[in-house]
Amino acid sequence: MGRVRIVTFTILQNVAVATVDGAGTEYRDGHVVVDGDRIVAVGAGHAGRYHRSAQYIDATGCLVTPGLVNTHHHLYQWATRGLAQDQNLFGWLTALYPVWAGIDAELVSATTGAGLAWLALSGCTTSMDHHYVYPHDAGDLFAAQVEAARGIGLRFHPTRGSMDLGASSGGLPPDSVVEETEAALIATEEAVNKWHDPAAESMLRVAVAPCSPFSVTATLMAEAAALARRKGVRLHTHLAETVEEEAFCRETQGCTPVEYADRLGWLGDDVWLAHCVHLDDAAIARLGATGTGVAHCPSSNGRLGAGTAPVRQLLDAGVPVGLGVDGPASQESGQLGAELRQALLAARVRGGPSALTAREALALGTIGGARCLGRAAELGSIEVGKLADLAVWRLDGIGHVGIDDPVAALVFGPPASLELLMVGGETVVRHGELRTADTEQLARGLRRASRKLARKAGA
Numbered sequence: 001m002g003r004v005r006i007v008t009f010t011i012l013q014n015v016a017v018a019t020v021d022g023a024g025t026e027y028r029d030g031h032v033v034v035d036g037d038r039i040v041a042v043g044a045g046h047a048g049r050y051h052r053s054a055q056y057i058d059a060t061g062c063l064v065t066p067g068l069v070n071t072h073h074h075l076y077q078w079a080t081r082g083l084a085q086d087q088n089l090f091g092w093l094t095a096l097y098p099v100w101a102g103i104d105a106e107l108v109s110a111t112t113g114a115g116l117a118w119l120a121l122s123g124c125t126t127s128m129d130h131h132y133v134y135p136h137d138a139g140d141l142f143a144a145q146v147e148a149a150r151g152i153g154l155r156f157h158p159t160r161g162s163m164d165l166g167a168s169s170g171g172l173p174p175d176s177v178v179e180e181t182e183a184a185l186i187a188t189e190e191a192v193n194k195w196h197d198p199a200a201e202s203m204l205r206v207a208v209a210p211c212s213p214f215s216v217t218a219t220l221m222a223e224a225a226a227l228a229r230r231k232g233v234r235l236h237t238h239l240a241e242t243v244e245e246e247a248f249c250r251e252t253q254g255c256t257p258v259e260y261a262d263r264l265g266w267l268g269d270d271v272w273l274a275h276c277v278h279l280d281d282a283a284i285a286r287l288g289a290t291g292t293g294v295a296h297c298p299s300s301n302g303r304l305g306a307g308t309a310p311v312r313q314l315l316d317a318g319v320p321v322g323l324g325v326d327g328p329a330s331q332e333s334g335q336l337g338a339e340l341r342q343a344l345l346a347a348r349v350r351g352g353p354s355a356l357t358a359r360e361a362l363a364l365g366t367i368g369g370a371r372c373l374g375r376a377a378e379l380g381s382i383e384v385g386k387l388a389d390l391a392v393w394r395l396d397g398i399g400h401v402g403i404d405d406p407v408a409a410l411v412f413g414p415p416a417s418l419e420l421l422m423v424g425g426e427t428v429v430r431h432g433e434l435r436t437a438d439t440e441q442l443a444r445g446l447r448r449a450s451r452k453l454a455r456k457a458g459a
């Protein structure tokens with residue numbers, strides 16, 4: 001006997017639609033139809049007639065876009081916000097590494113839950129996480145993340161990060177927070193084996209992510225790349241974030257960060273790199289030629305005074321560029337929706353008013369991010385057959401009403417509240433409220449974790 005298929009159509013109507021497909025198709029008044037976890041129709045006007053059990057949602061006054069994709073984050077940092085407020089990257093890291101040495105599984109669970117909930121409330125449907133601090137006796141941090149993420153319902157791409165270049169070997173982090181090279185590689189392979197799901201509709205994909213050139217040995221970088229390719233998973237790291245990093249690279253390796261990455265086998269269409277602020281023309285061309293992605297984090301780069309990535313030049317070179325909020329310790333706002341506006345402003349501060357359009361900013365936050373995570377075939381645009389990861393933004397309130405162009409209202413205007421956020425057809429946010437978890441409880445857990453860590457750091 002075959003299984004009975006339950007028809008679960010959800011029909012969004014009377015809604016402006018920005019599909020972010022290859023042709024930039026938009027409808028001022030349109031519809032999107034979801035069946036199960038997939039988009040089955042999108043177009044102008046009403047959707048037509050569906051089965052009487054279908055759920056119709058009148059989204060008058062709203063804009064539906066693909067759910068936003070977050071390409072760079074460190075969720076554990078939710079517990080250490082507001083510290084080292086006026087430092088550059090190296091000063092900020094040096095102040096925070098000793099605090100991070102006290103993290104444990106309970107903290108990672110609390111920060112993952114709270115951080116993903118906050119991302120959901122700003123329009124994010126898929127997020128990566130880059131966790132690279134594994135103190136001894138901290139418990140199973142990776143399992144804690146996976147479990148907490150399941151409770152929120154976002155599509156999750158945790159990466160197994162690592163550091164093995166401690167201060168005694170010429171690195172930046174204190175020896176107390178780095179791992180042995182071999183141990184880091186074994187743990188990384190275990191995380192991939194245990195958790196990575198390669199399915200098209202996957203809610204959980206794992207990537208390999210040693211931290212940065214100044215906290216990781218060349219051996220770990222090269223071995224990590226070999227491991228990722230052997231397992232068929234993606235590669236991520238921080239690169240070319242600050243002028244100090246470039247100086248470090250020139251001094252220790254005799255080349256720029258991108259040349260160093262190239263030498264280690266770290267450029268390719270299975271790699272995406274966080275920041276890439278300081279690039280020369282040759283580096284931009286090399287990223288484009290190899291299809292290497294960039295996670296652009298404009299607020300974090302601004303907070304640390306690092307500069308801003310040459311997004312216009314990267315796009316013109318064909319580089320996949322996504323948006324990242326980055327860790328909340330260097331980006332206390334943590335809202336992905338707000339990064340659309342920040343990306344637009346940062347590009348224009350650097351390159352003038354034509355450096356990035358509102359629609360290009362939206363594309364960075366959606367299909368650009370999906371390309372970075374290797375999921376452009378199933379995420380990042382509203383097209384028939386793609387997964388139903390949708391953000392329905394309310395634009396008829398005092399903050400947006402009167403801006404005739406809904407995409408301009410979303411990007412130029414203040415952060416919009418969500419009428420609905422859907423991940424694979426499942427409701428995560430409705431009428432501006434998280435439906436999968438209690439945000440008060442998440443806040444209490446976060447407060448408890450932050451205080452415990454502060455006590456440990458002060459002891």
Ligand SMILES: [Zn+2]
Pocket residue numbers: 072073074130238274326327
């Ligand atoms: Zn980062």
